[in-house]
Amino acid sequence: MESSEALLTLLQEGRGCEVVEEIKRFAQDERAVRLNACLFALAVCSQHSELKTRQAAFKALKEVCRIPIHLFSFIQYKKELKEGMKCGIWGRALRKAVSNWYNEQDAMSLAVAVTKCKQREGWSHKDLLRLSHARPAYETIALISKYVTKGWKEVQVAYADKENSEEIINLLSYLEVVEKVKHPCDETEVIHLIEEHRLEREQLLTDHLKSKQVWRALLKEMPLESMLRILGKMTADKILESGSSEMATICDRIQSEALLKKTKIHPLSILLASENYKKGYGSQGKVKWEPDISILKALDSAFYKCFMNVEPVNKRFAVAVDVSSSLCSVVPGTSVSTVIVAAAITMVISRTEMDTQVLIYSEGAVFPCTITADMSLVDVTTELVKIPSGSTDCTIPITWATENRKAVDMFVVLTNNPLWTFSASPVETLRKHRQQSGIFSKLVMCGLTSIGHAIADTEDRGLLNICGFDLGAVNIIRNLAQDLI
Structure with missing residues (x-):
């Protein structure tokens, strides 16, 4: 709040709706350096005394909080702003806004989101669905809500004897796959499921991530930014070894002009990744590795190619x-x-x-x-x-x-x-x-x-x-x- 003088002045002047529009512009146009400030400002607006400002803030929730971690952060800011006050945060307006956030999502995208990011900032999807008294607007959202709050076994029982639509069948199939890789299973099967259903690293067990073949499957579709963040760990864990096919795949993807253009990655992002990898140890010094010359050359090549993105x-x-x-x-x-x-x-x-x-x-x-x-x-x-x-x-x-x-x-x-x-x-x-x-x-x-x-x-x-x-x-x-x- 000490850094929010301009925000509070605008609210006191009755310009809350303008503030919300500005928050939306910064979030949607990716003008914000980090979204936390936008989320905090939106939380402040959602608790302002003026009704129109509060309504505008809650209406903008879906547009500003595009992924679960944004939603969890917004709720946590509201909790912190309310600390020391006698009233709670879960009023009718917030319950409706959170319920709408889930109901307005594409069903398959929501299934991926709730299985990748289950909880952050001390909040989980189960908490939000329970506290918002969410009423699913569609059968597909009802399925995902039941999965989050009751678990997979309850979902299996509930949908076992029904005549399910194709969309429901696809969701059930995807959730079954996610549940299957939560348990130890054959390496070949894990690889097949990753490739068929585009599973991501966050959905797998730690034991699965000890396999080079599993990593090879993940690397085919892994976002470039995610790959750059874990180059050191993959080298330390011997997933990437000099002359290996995994190393060749990584180097090809890092300097792929088409991929660099598609992701619009900035040269300084590549430079930072290169310098972090070059030093040979993680931020806390626990993970150590010997930098590989092939990766350093690929990063150097990518740095110059990325100027086309500016x-x-x-x-x-x-x-x-x-x-x-x-x-x-x-x-x-x-x-x-x-x-x-x-x-x-x-x-x-x-x-x-x-x-x-x-x-x-x-x-x-x-x-x-x-x-x-x-x-x-x-x-x-x-x-x-x-x-x-x-x-x-x-x-x-x-x-x-x-x-x-x-x-x-x-x-x-x-x-x-x-x-x-x-x-x-x-x-x-x-x-x-x-x-x-x-x-x-x-x-x-x-x-x-x-x-x-x-x-x-x-x-x-x-x-x-x-x-x-x-x-x-x-x-x-x-x-x-x-x-x-």
């Missing part, structure tokens, strides 16, 4: 990299060094935007830098650190653009130093550039290792501070450039 915003960019302090530290929360991140961001913008000026600056001096499309990540990294370091002054690139009469829509300043000394106010320096160029230029200050800094005028919508860095920061910069935020 759509230009058609603005004039100036990317300024601060080399005043050492760029050899690691971006918090990742295993990637700040110089590699700076080089990757520079490559993404310069390869995507036709009008991009790359600058490196230090010790009162700024140097234009040429980044060409045929340069590798190593080449760009070398180019960025070739001048000596000195003190930090993030106003230098803006002053350079003003003095050289360069028209810039977006200044993106990347620095490793959370503490800066300024020859002039960054805000005032930007205003001078705006006056000279006649353009409403914007400035993004990204402290790659910063835990917090504030140079921006909160009244100026063209100034943004980013502390730390991840893929979400790239989306935020794009959204700011396009006036979406």
